[in-house]
Amino acid sequence: MDKVYQPNLRELLKKCYQCARCTGVCQISKVQYFRPSRIIQQILEGFEEKVLQSGVLWDCLMCNSCLQNCPEEINFADIVRNAKHLMVHKYGQNPEECVAHKGIYTSISELMSKLEVNPKRDLSWIPKDCEIAKEGKILYHVGCTPFFKFEFDELENVPISTLRILSKIENEPIVVLEDEYCCGHDLYWGQGKMEEFIALAKKNMKNFERSGISTIITTCAEGYRTFKIEYPKIFEDFNQKFEVKHIIEYVYEQWKAGRITFKIDEKTKEKINFTFHDPCRMSRFLPKSNTIMQKTREIFLQLEHLGYKFTEMEHNQENALCCGVSSWMNCNERSKALRYKRLSEAKVAGDTMVTSCPKCILHFNCLQNDYDEFSALKILDFTEFIINLVQITQKKKIKGDEQ
Template identity: 35%
Template sequence: MIDNELKKRVSYCYQCGTCSGCCPVSYSQEFSPRAIIYDLLNNPYPVEILKKNNLLACLTCNYCLQRCPQNVNFGEFIRQARTNMYEDGFRVEETHDCYVSTTSSIVSRSNIIPKFPKDYIPSNIEVAEQGELAYFPGILAILGAYFDDIGMNFSNIARSSLLIIDKLSDMPIVILDKAKPSGHDVLWQGDYETFKKLAEYNFNLIKSKGIKTVITSCAEDYRTLALDYKELFGELPFKVKHITQYIVEELEKGNQNLQFTNKMDLKVTYHDPCRLGRHMGEYDAPRKILKALEEKVGIKFFEMERIRENALCCGVSAFNYCNDFSKAIRVDRLKEAQSVADILVTTCSKCQIHFNCTLSEKRSTGSETRFNLQVMDIVKLIAEAMGLLS
């Protein structure tokens, strides 16, 4: 059921239309957040209303929340409505053969643990079974098994993250390689029970190891652990940090092990993921790092036109409903990036998948839309600048 407090908050909507005017989905297809709110609040059995309004098209990007004069959290309203739909037997239109939701469901109900190839853990780093500092690979192992055909190497993201943390930390790292996916995707698809099973397993695993700080390199995992786990379990006995936040803390402490020495002649721009940016309010940490790289190793950092709270979404959330409309959003963002840089850097594994998928598709079909753009995770750029990748 939709939470009564949220329903009350949503009822403050006075149908001004600001949300519909700024929604990236409404630019390319018939979609109106305010119409969905009106219909849901005035219909005792909303499933047909939800289908009619194409609830799955919502990116839950929180673009509308940034502008709503009544502070209506439409994305959270949509999430809870999807849970109602799921409980009534309605399933999302998921991309990639329902791979992520199926895998998440299987591992939530079994002893199966998704794993990377063993060589993703560098042989020269100090690791521990118990300790205060941990790295959460999360969804990366599942993604790594499926998306290598579009040039994605998620083992390298995890490996780069571990090399950076090991270099900056004075304590061994607990690698949570027995963790399961955080549950982000199934939560936003409406499968709350699977999310709850995954969350309970991961929460108990983290607690059992005496961990005080969990670092993750994926924006979606960061939001899920920091916000959704807290909502489920109450105040967490550990801190959750995105790796860019951890690096900036060490940068501002003057950590002498944080040295950017590998010169790079690159033109770079940064894409704000919705989960790290609008959902969690973190815009500065990645930029502080990129500006430090500009000063120390010579990269050239350029901003796109739409940044921070105004950044355009990558076009898909939780692998829901990828179609020509969502691809149009993605192409728009890629054009914006290419107008200022050669490399698009981001901090979200899903954004990288969606951008690389579109780039791969455009190249293979001989599309008139030409891109000479590389998409890169920020941790790989940082690890290269630190001379950690051989």
């Protein structure tokens, strides 16, 4: 717990020499008054209490653009996360005023973190040709998408196509848990609720150990980062026990190992111009040693041989623009402006925008409903985009053959 929560803000900011690059690149500063460099200086001058009391930090997007450009590598988003914990516990502020959708989805996570709640997920979405198990080696962490069905139906196909891809490639049934918990990302980043996050992490860990898995696969950028970066901070042996993979990494590895190729179906001759939106959690929020962005590009280059055309948006990879909201915090006209900027770029780059974060899809779809000019743009999850292109090179081992 102490490792995740380090409350001395001044100590963390000491290196800042006020070059103000953070303010220059800050995405929210383009649409409202928010100056990270000023806030840092105020804290350094000893006005920490005043800054925290004013509640200005609730406005931070937590998109990590500032860290990307900071010469001293001050992790402002992480400091805001710590500050949020203080703002709730020391200054009695209520984050719920800033939470989007009146806090339905964060309430779900919080309810799950309570000891007495054991989810009983509806698994009827699983297609009949896919086999699932309770124990095995590979776990597909579905995440919160089934709960989003309460208001949105755009995401129904994401878990289905992921599971189809996985069971196409793997010989054994994939583990999908009925009592799967939330990863805790939104509580951790959005509201500074460390206790709930750690409770969820412990529950998840128990589940993983019980089902005897060694690989965790997610389709969600936020879940991927949380399992990959935050969980090892809580459990020291997490990395030895489990390997966390995003579905992009998984497809890339299988492709490089020669188990799958990308082929286009003869019947579907529509070939498209597409572009990729890098979610912040899968670009800026990962350590520089992580090559998932390059892997994504390599897959897309391969698709160009099939006649697809991949174009980068003006801002891409680490510099990608934000979808406007992270962890269900502050959805308002300003986040809409950010979304508008992003979709305008996407519209120039291609007819289809592929992304790998379910929440980004929701946010962009929401804007599409309001603006007719974007209605022609197709927004797809990576798995939905690639499902019909994945072809198995080696046939599945049939049990009878082994004898």
